[in-house]
Amino acid sequence: MSEFAWIDWLRERTPSVDRVRIGPGDDTAAMEFPGDRLTLVTTDMLLEGSCFRLAEAGAFRVGRKAMSVNLSDIAAMAGVPVAAVVSVGLPRSGGRAIAEDLYRGMREVADRFGVAIIGGDTNSWTGELVISVTVLGEANPRGPVRRSGAKPGDWLCVTGRLGGSILGHHLDFTPRVREALWLSECVDLHAMIDLSDGMSSDVHHLARESRCGFVLNAAQIPIHASAERLAEQDGKSQLEHALCDGEDFELLFTVSPEDGRKLIDAQPVTGLSISQVGIAVAESGVWLDEAGTRRPLPAGGYVHAFD
Structure with a gap:
């Protein structure tokens, strides 16, 4: 042709x-x-x-x-x-x-x-x-939501469930366009990013642009069923898949605690799964809290690199 x-x-x-x-x-x-x-x-x-x-x-x-x-x-x-x-x-x-x-x-x-x-x-x-x-x-009329607006004390929230995208979600996902517009109408979104490289990488982007840090709660990170299946096959933990697989294309965002509670309480009505996965802190860096033990969380998702 x-x-x-x-x-x-x-x-x-x-x-x-x-x-x-x-x-x-x-x-x-x-x-x-x-x-x-x-x-x-x-x-x-x-x-x-x-x-x-x-x-x-x-x-x-x-x-x-x-x-x-x-x-x-x-x-x-x-x-x-x-x-x-x-x-x-x-x-x-x-x-x-x-x-x-x-x-x-x-x-x-x-x-x-x-x-x-x-x-x-x-x-x-x-x-x-x-x-x-x-x-x-x-x-939208309220202006674009950037990566740079997170404040210490903010709730760090995510839509959907994470991990295991290689089993098909990375090709067949639906972008969260309507969900993002709904969020912007309902609450004051301080900062937001889509999860393309993986939670562990993309949260570092938010931290760097907002000049703050984040503490993630391992127990609150929503695990996709595909991550559970992969964990059974390759020996990696479900949590590692959720943090590092990438191409989830969910929304990771920060809001005030008051707005965060409002969104969590609205889930039975909206049907949109939203989880609080952490909190913003003044100190630079990203940490993972597992059962009260806090350790630094490196960027472990996909990295675009060249010599």
Whole structure:
């Protein structure tokens, strides 16, 4: 398939959106951003062999994940995703079928959250699949929730359950966009991050940006059933999986103790699982409290590194 035929294929399947004035086909897309809200911009790149195995996952699930990880970043800022731009490096052999399945996977997630795919770039090469998605969003009326607002005494809370994502959750998760907006409407969120690299790593990001520390309570960390299954297979503890596996894509956030109790008490009504997993402290660092014994908790999740 030629580049121009691919653009035509996309245009035939891209629904019109009022605020998108120019979509795929021109040198740039054009959108209207009414009002005075901040525009949020995030991008993520997925590489075959590092982020996924195409033969195991399939292009549809890879496309779904490529869109979802970006929407999870928007959720971490309690924002509203609006539009996406997609760049793909396709292997020359079998590229058309891969491209079509990628697009369908992305569209499944984009349509669910009202996100318009407005353009991008497509190339082919002799290497493996590469996909990069950039999402534009709007801050909610209260403004974006950053990583830097945690205060000593805050409750550290998390949505959902953690660990074992490699058994499928890392590909099939639903970004917590609606949950983040609900949280921002109900309480004063001081700081927030999505759990992509793992609790033990991402809590360090919050600590560094907020210039404070955290003490995590091991007994209160919610364990996913997949982490329990993995622990039976590999000898690692369930807690280690919950802290270090990564790609949970849950929301880790801080609130006042009063707001924290409000959220915990609301669970039977909302159905959203929220756990208090720790507390913010003035001293820099991160610690894990296990049955009254406190020890430093190193960043043990995924680390992006290069020489």
